[in-house]
Every structure is written in C-alpha cells, then in structure tokens.
Amino acid sequence: MASTTTRYFAGPWWKRKDFQRTALLWLILTPIIGYFCSEIQVGAMGAPASEVMATTERLMRIFTWAASPVAAFVAAMAIVALLGKRHHGYTPPPDSEDVIETSPKSIAVWMVSSALLCLFALVVGMVALQKDNASLLDSKAIQVNVTGQQWVWNFAYPGDGGVRSQVLHLPVDQPVVFHVTSKDVKHSFWIVQMGIKIDANPGEFTETAVTPNKIGTFDIRCAELCGLLHAYMQNKVIVQSKKDYAAWLSRQPNSTVSTWTKPGAAA
C-alpha cells in the first residue's frame, strides 16, 4: 500500500496522468462550450433593434465565455472521474487509494478565481447599467407615456400636442424615454427586440429609455401576469424614418390636453 501511495504522489503534480487528462479535456471543452452556448443563445435572441439589445447580447456572450472555463473544468473532472475506476454490483468496492482529502492550494485557486470572475461580471454589468441609466437623462430624447391596462397598451406623445395612439410609432435613431404606468394591476412593458423592459405600476411612473436603430416592426409584450388575457396583451412598435414618423404624427388628430406630468412634479 505504501508503494502505491508513493507512486501516485511521487513527482510533481502536473506530471500525474489524471491531471494531464483533465487539463487536456478542459482545454478542449472550454472553447466548445463557450462557442456553442453563446452562439445558440445570441442566435435565439435575434437581431438587435437597438444599442441596448446589442449590449445585452454582448453581455450574454461575455458571461457565457467567462463561465465556460468553469463549466468545462467541472465537466472535465466529472468525465475523468466517470471514466476512471468504476464498480458495478451489490457490494461496495474497496476503499479508494491515494485519496486527497483536502487541498488548501486548489481550494485557494478555486476561490480566488471564482471571486475574480464574480468581480468581472459585476464590473461588466455595472458599466452596461451605467450606460442604460445615463440614457434616461438624454435631453434630446422624445418622451412617450405608456399606460398599461387590462389588456392593452396606450401611448401618448405629450411633446407633440398630446397625440395618442394604440400602436407605438417611433423615429429611428432618436432617443426615446418611456414613462410607464398602469391603470389597474401590474403589467410589464417589454419591447422584445430592443431589450428594454420596465414594470407598469398603478399610481407610479417608471422610466426606461432606448434608441431604436433599425427601421421595422417589433414586438411589445406584457411580461407580468396581469389576469385573464395576459397572453394577448401584445402590440407592435413601428420604427420609421424620421420623415415617415413626422408624416404619421401630423396625420394624428391632436388632443390639446396633455396627460403627461413629469413624475414627481404632481406631488
């Protein structure tokens, strides 16, 4: 028994067979997991229709690639363990040889690297969050009031004489700030391809901002269960060139009364 012990533990750890096998598997699996997982996920999310969505897809890629070494490491160790000594039957196998009951060094490496990954994810997220928050204060943005009620969305353009619409029209490459509220229960205002979402709360205004950068028709869906016809609380957003948008706006019957009050101003 003593001889087997020394044979396994003799020499530097990086020369052990099982370690080398794991390291090789890890090197192979990391790019495979990173590539396929990020491509499939971002592929499913579809082409972005705003910078926010592009950032979100980039974040998904970054997180997937950052997580893939960890996933690959666990997978490699699990595979090597599974392909190692196996035993079938109704009685237990003999005890393992050359057991490693603890290893302060590998624990330290594991904890430091998970802490660093954690820090990295946090910083990346904060940077993106900061950008999203800053866009709320864009002084060039047009303002749109969004009101959810069971089970439709209503839009008002207070800056343009109080135009109201059931379908959201937006000019391309123009920052927009949405002021979202609800008449009854909680809804959640989600423009899928633009990657923005904010809850519509009764009696409160919440804000979110986006700059659509693609002309086309995109989906608005309610993302918070709001009762009977929640599934059908969907709508379209039509992103147009600035000229088309202006034309659409001028065709709308103007309502002289603006329903929009700046949040907080009412109090």
Next chain:
Amino acid sequence: MTTTMTHTAPTSGDTPKVGIIRHLNVFTAFALGIITALVVWRLALAFLPENAEAAVMATREDKIALLSMVGWFVGFMTGIGALVGPFRWLMGKDLSHEENMYLAGKDMGAKRYFRYTTDHKVVGIQYLIITMTIFGIGGILAMLIRANLGKAGGGWIHPQAYNSIVGTHGIIMIVGTIIMITGPFGNYIMPIMIGARDMAFPRLNALSFWLIVAAGVPLIWGQFLGGISTGWSAYNPLAGQAPLGMDGYIMFICIFALSTMVAGANITTTVVRMRAKGMTWNRTPIFIYGVVASVALALPAFPVFFLSQILSAMDRALGTSFYDTANGGSGWLYENLFWIMGHPEVYVILIPAVAALMEMAPVFTRHPLFSFNIAVMGIAGISGLSVLVWAHHMYISGWAPLLNAPFMLTTELISIPTGMLFLVLIGTMWRGRLWITVPTMSIFALLWNFMIGGITGIYLSDVPADAFLHGSMFVTAHFHYTLMGAGLTGALASLVYWFPKMTGRMLDERLSWISFWFVQIGFNVAFMGMFFVGLQGQPRRVEAYAAIFSRGNLLTSIGAAAIMTGMLVLLAAVIGSWRSGVKAPMNPWQAKSLEWTVPYPVPLENFETLPVVTEDVYGYGRKK
C-alpha cells in the same frame, strides 16, 4: 423522552389509560373540520352585515370564505388531537407516560400513520407520502399546462382556469420541494443519524405534519371558488382583484408557514441539543448541516410570508389598503415581503438536496468528503447571503433603481459559496472508485443541471441582461433547473439511498434506472426548449404563444412527457418495492453514518444504548 431507559413498564394486563387521544384520528379530524367550517359558514352568512359601500368589492364574501376556512383549520386541528396536550398542560397536568407512549404509536401498527403520532419515523413516512402526493398533483397540473401549450395560438383551457392551473402548479410544487428532503429524510433519518431517540419536541413534529394536511384543504377548496389566477407569487393588486379562490391561497400559505416555522424550530433544536456523545460539529454529517441550514433559513423567511398574506387577507376582507396604491398602499410592499421570503426559500429547497448528495458522494466513491470545512462554509455562505439578495427579483419593477447595483453585487457574490459546493462534489469524486448506482449518477446529474441553473442565474443577476430576460420563459427554465434539476435530483437520490432504511426493502434497481434516465433526459429536453423560447421572447405564464415559439414549446412538451413517464415508473418502483421488494440488509451501502447501525424496523426510540461517536463518517481509504 430520554429517561425512558429507566422507566418501569406499566403493570401488565391493564390497558393503559389514555383518555380522549384514543378516539382521535384523521377521520375525526376531517369530520370536525368540515362540521366546524359549515357551522362557521352558516353563522357568518347569517350575521355578517351586507357590504355597506358599493365601492368595496365583495368583502363580505371574502370574510365568509376566510372565516369558514379558519373554522376548518381549528376544527381539523382539534379533531386530530393537536390541542389535547396544550389543553392538559393548561389544566395543570401534562400527558401521562402511557399517553405519551400511545401518542408515539407504541404497538399500534398501521393505524399510527393516521393519527397525531409523535414518533419521528412515522412523521417521516407521512411526509414522504404527502410529498409524493403533492408531486403527483403538481405533475398532473404541469401536464395540463403542456397539453394547453401543445400548439401555437390559444389552447383549449379557459384562460381563467389556465392561470389557476399555472398558479396552483407553482405553489404546490414550491411547497412540495420545500418539504421533499427535510420532511421525509429530515424527520426519519436525521434523528437516527445524529444518534438521538426522537426529535426535541415530538408533539411539534406531529403538529408540523398535520398542519400541512390542514393547509392543503383550503387550497383545493379555493379551486372551486374561482381558483388562484395570479401565478404562485400572487402579486398585488392582481391578487386583490382575484376571485375567492385567492382566500384559499392565503389560508394555505398561512397554515403552511406555521408548519414550516414549527418544523424549523424543532429540527434546529434537535440538531443543536441532541447529537450523540462525541458528535462534535466536525463529526456531524454534512447532510445534517444541509437540513439545519434549510430549516433555519425558513425561520426568518416564512414569518414574512405569513405576514404578507395576512395583509393581503385584510386588504381583501377588511377594506385596508396595504397594497392598494389608490389609497396609500403599495404593490411594491407586497413584492418586497414576498421576495424577502422568496429568495431564502429557493435555498431552503436547494441546500438540503446538495447536502444529501454530498452525504452520498463519499459512500459511493469510497473516498472521504473533499474538504468538509469548505462544504460547511459553502452552506453557511449561501445561507447568509441568501437573505440579502431578494430585490434582484425586482430589478425592473421600478421600485428602487438605485438599489439595483448593490443587489447585483450580493447576488453575484452568492456564486462563490455555490462554487464551493461544486468543488466539494468534484473533489470527492476525484480519485474515487465510482460505485455505479442511481445516487452516484444523480451526483453527475446534479453537477450538470446545477451548472446550467447556476450560470443562467448569473445572466439573470445582471441588471441589463435581466431587462431582457425577466418575466420570460428563460426565468421559468432557470428556476426549474435549480429547483428540479438540482433539488429534485437530490431528493430522488435520497429516496433510493434511504429507502432500505425506511421500508426495509431495496428500491427496484432496474426500474429506478429507467426512471432516472427518463427523468433526466426528459428534464433537459423540456427545459432547454424553454430556455430557447425565453431567449426568443416568450413571456411566462401565457396561455397562447406566437408561431415562432412552436419548436421550443414542442421540445418542452416532449420532454415533459418523458419526465411523466419516468415519474410513473418511479411510482411503480416505490409501490412495488415497498410491498414486495428484495429485503434490505441493515447497511446495504456499507456506509459509516449512524442510521445504518439500527435494524429495520427501527425500534421505537431508535437506540437501545445511545451511541458514542469517535470520528467523522467519511473515513474511506483514509490513512491512519
């Protein structure tokens, strides 16, 4: 109870004097519960004033429903005998020794499973049966959901009924997963594992189980009063608008929260006070840590849940406005209270499952647990952090945008202690000799599922990514990966592992393998499909979806059918093996923990002489 070794047996021949307890069982409980509910209902109908203000919605009906349900609850608990002990104590004399032994189910046979029995082993079996029942009902509801989502466009179930099915599936599966390990195995196995004769408070143990039975009835009752059309989270003000079925939900949660608090206090006390001589914290099996962390986390969490529902009930029935924005309340208050419970609660579910597999890993690899200290630190770290992360469920609610970054920090920090649990599991398998059994493969399944659940959790913890993913099917898939892929896998492995001790028979090996593969493959197919449609933009809890989501939903339905098949096979295995399986030896896995040192049937009070512990239970292949 610890003095029983020295007591003198009651004089033989006489039937012990046990008074009213003899006559109380589950049938008297149901009878008294139903009668009380009917009486209260009739009285409320007769005496409650009509709604004075037209503006107030249906509060009279809510009062009647809630009062009747309270009547049911009081009647049921009286009928089962929960009040006999406290009442006697109030009268100045506690139960006699004979009565306590009668309560423990001494020499009673199968009848003790239908009574207010205090023996922890009986309670464990009762919990096992009710957990299986809950999963059965929840599973049927899940299949109904899938049946309704069979093809794009609207389903065949009315939206109101569909929403109620989704909500009921959610809440009872949550309850089922909360009790699935700490209930059956925490009650049956844990006291033996620590070398105790019973729980610290045997009567509270019986109470915690029968409270769950009492809680179930209002939930079923609610289905006939309009159902729970709000999802399991029952957000206000939607819940304020919901039909009377909501009152059933409220009563269900309140009673279940009581059960959890009682069980939590009991199990924590038992582990802290009643471990065998020599079982220092370093020698206490890791499963015990998992169980204690789980129930101890429930202790701060569930009172908050209880409170949130009491306020909800007051809003509905008494015209208060805690959650009503128009009258000075706030829906965000509800969300906060709900998630202050809700996030610790997912770790209540997860921790004991991982801990159970960490307990099994050394047994099936014949290798010591890799770094016991790190395992304990991981569990403690998760438990500590889990109470500080709740508002990540509210990133996009608009409640406090400035708090998003701090909550992103705490949420991402939790990946560090979670990583420690992974390290312990893979470290234990490293250089181990794998004994290929269902629990062994469950460890691999857990690593796979929990890895996916964990990494998708990191996407969700990130505020900008959550702005896309929140409220979509991606979230649904994520928490199924953690609670089902990791949690349920641990519970099923526990069932295979401890089945011999609980029933005296081995669980059919062939059937459990078939079930394992059906469940695991089906699970991954189902929820990969769900991740996919979530990324494509399908919201959760919808009863109709656009054609682009067809492919992913089809995958989910196919996977769900495979899970159902696997679960039915498992059910057949459990029933078949329990009735006529291969008789199990005392220690079929040759494990070192104390529960394998007692014979089957485990005698009342478990040990003739209490064991003394001299080393930990993981000494496989360890050099002296």
